[in-house]
Amino acid sequence: DLDVHLIMDNYGTHKTEKVRAWFAARPRYHVHFTPTSASWINLVERFFALISERWIKRGSHRSTRELEDSIREYLETYNDEPRPFIWRKTADHIIASIARVSERLNNTSNYC
Incomplete structure (x- = not known):
């Protein structure tokens, strides 16, 4: 419900x-x-990719329950010695990137 x-x-x-x-x-x-180009979500996607690469694709799961249990096991293992994802871009770099996209969008809208 x-x-x-x-x-x-x-x-x-x-x-x-x-x-x-x-x-x-x-x-x-x-x-x-x-949002398109939401760079913060890339870190989340990267974490899911790690789970897939390092754990899910290496195992065999006969049911959704087995898959869920396997993911929980990975998270417990990962959280024993967590390593943070480090944001590498500066605020200035991100703002400059947004400005470039905005400029392209403004230029493109002139052709519509």
Whole structure:
């Protein structure tokens, strides 16, 4: 009976007519898309990639329950000696990147 909120990137396959129809038939599902070039989410995606590369793809899971248990096991192992993801870009670099994108968008809108 609870609503399900899904956070997805802006990849085009999430927006196809077939996918939209699937969600339309399931009103308790709510999709939220991350902003394009949301660099902060890249760290989250990188963490999920590590779980996939180092753990999930190396194992065999016969059920969703086994997969969930396996992910929990990885998280417990990882959290024994956590290593933070380090943000490498400065605020100035990020602001300059946003300015470049904004400039391109402004130039592109002149052609529409």
